[in-house]
Amino acid sequence: MNTQKTTGYPSIDKLWMKYYSEEALYGEIPKCTMYEYIFDHNKSHLDGIALRYFTKKITYQKLFENIRKTADAFWAQGIRKGDAVTIMSLNTPETIYCIYALNYIGAVANMVYMTLSEEEIVETVRNTDSKMFIFLDVAAEKVRNVVENIEKIRVLAISPTDSLGFPVQKFSALKSKINTKGFWKWKDFLKAGEHQKAQQTSYHENELSVIVYTSGTTGTPKGVMLSNDSLNAVAWQYEKSGMKFTRGETFLTFMPPFLSIGLSLNVHLPLSLGLVSDMVIDPEPQNVTRMYLKKKTNHFTAAPMNIVQVFEQIKGNMQFCITMAGGGESLRKEQEAEINEELRKRHSEAKYLTGYGMTEFSATVTTSMNHVYKAGTLGIPLCKVNIKVINPDNGEKLKYNETGELCFCTPSHMLGYLDNEEETKKICDRDEKNSLWIHTGDLGFVDEDGFVHFVGRIKRIYLVQAADGTVYKLFPQRIEETIAEYPEVDLCAVVVELDAQNIATAIACVKRTAESKNNNNFLTGLQQYCKEKLPVHLVPKQIIEMDEIPLTQSGKIDYKTLEKMTK
Secondary structure (H helix, E strand, O other): OOOOOOOOOHHHHOHHHHHOOHHHHHOOOOOOOHHHHHHHHHOOOOOOEEEEEOOEEEEHHHHHHHHHHHHHHHHHOOOOOOOEEEEEOOOOHHHHHHHHHHHHHOOEEEEOOOOOOHHHHHHHHHHOOEEEEEEEHHHHHHHHOOHHHOOOOEEEEEOOOOOOOOOOHHHHHHHOOOOOOOOEEHHHHHHOOOOOOOOOOOOOOOOEEEEEEOOOOOOOOOEEEEEHHHHHHHHHHHHOOOOOOOOOOEEEEOOOOOOHHHHHHHHHHHHHOOOEEEEOOOOOHHHHHHHHHHHOOOEEEEOHHHHHHHHHHOOOOOOOOOEEEEOOOOOOHHHHHHHHHHHHHOOOOOOEEEEEEEHHHOEEEEEOEOOEOOOOOOOEEOOOOEEEEEOOOOOOEOOOOOOEEEEEEOOOOOOEEOOOHHHHHHHEEEOOOOOEEEEEEEEEEEOOOOOEEEEEEOOOOEEEEOOOOOEEEEOHHHHHHHHHOOOOEEEEEEEEEEOOOOEEEEEEEEEEOHHHOOOOOHHHHHHHHHHHHOOHHHOOOEEEEOOOOOEOOOOOEOHHHHHHHHO
């Protein structure tokens, strides 16, 4: 137990340290490549299952063999240390092989969204000077339209069935519509490398390994450059956190690997822990819920909407559930309590865990744990992470329970934004000890137990004018939280319209619950509720009912798309 005298400043006192072991606090994160990290953690357990994909089980022995074969194939194509290869795919074994094979030879995996437009595909290939382009064949037509514009580099189509050796009913109808003629196939790619021997790279600190992209929900997506150190740091901190992970347990791997949280927590983490990655190729929320209910994996990290859906549908006990974690948007305290009660009643020792992260951190920097938990918070900083809260107006450090901008110092930090030093400098700075701090743009505070609380986005603070002419601050999140408590609302998101003087008016977009579909007075009742619960200047000017609120693939509300929909 930490008995030091406190100064009142979270970044100095680090009160969360009392929850961690000596090894977690003072142990050293291995200096190695991502490939070396997962190999060193599993070289004595090669018979264990690494990947489960439909009916196919792939051992760690086979995983490493396939990674090295893929590395040989890249080598045969002249891919060398520092070269970039663009990958546009979902969770298939071949995608995993490609990521680690590129890491094996010191090349860079440029992981891009499946939803890229034709123009964006050309742009990312050119901006990264990619030597190859690899895509999941469901995007064949889009890629075919641009293949002549990507500098005649090798284009490789991978299929969801490449690892299976036989058709899968789920894909049979789809496959008949996919035309991959003229594209390189996986088996031919491997065959071309059969007589090559790739040279394994040596580790170098802070060397570019992977490029992932911000979601662009509030602006243009930015390329985030991550190192081996970034991704290994996240895995190591979870391993030493005190959370329960036992070799051979199962982990539902569904988050796309082009998301930092997908690559870091859904791919690299389970493989580093010797878990079984139960792979789901289709990340559509309903399918993810269905797969979890079917597979009953021990560890499940998903968007809150998935968690809610699980408890709407699950039957029987949940003794199998060890980790139940929600990322993206947070749930209300009442929902957290309901889920925790359901877990208890269904004989699981798990709690609903939350955390906080950004692409720029490679994933998360705070987490709740089953044994370190406070409802309604973002948990505590990971064992090697420091946090400070500052006044966003003058940069002054704030004390416990004082709300300001959350800033983190973490070993999992990005190297910077790709070809965008100006934006990098906006969110990164170094203190008097040369420690790198990343500004989140989020408001929050740290309490005297070391738990982090989220308040809202700095950029989502606007000015609103009341009827008497007084100007107030408008916090969309406060409106969202109030409306979300209305019994007939399933989900709410608030966007704003700005006039010529940058004075805002709020527009609430709501998805109603299935039970309220027949209530013709839904909008009238909700408007009255807002007038009763909110100050006059925060009552939305307009409430728009929607069948679905647009979400990003990481489960966050897509405000950028929503703003376009409401104009």
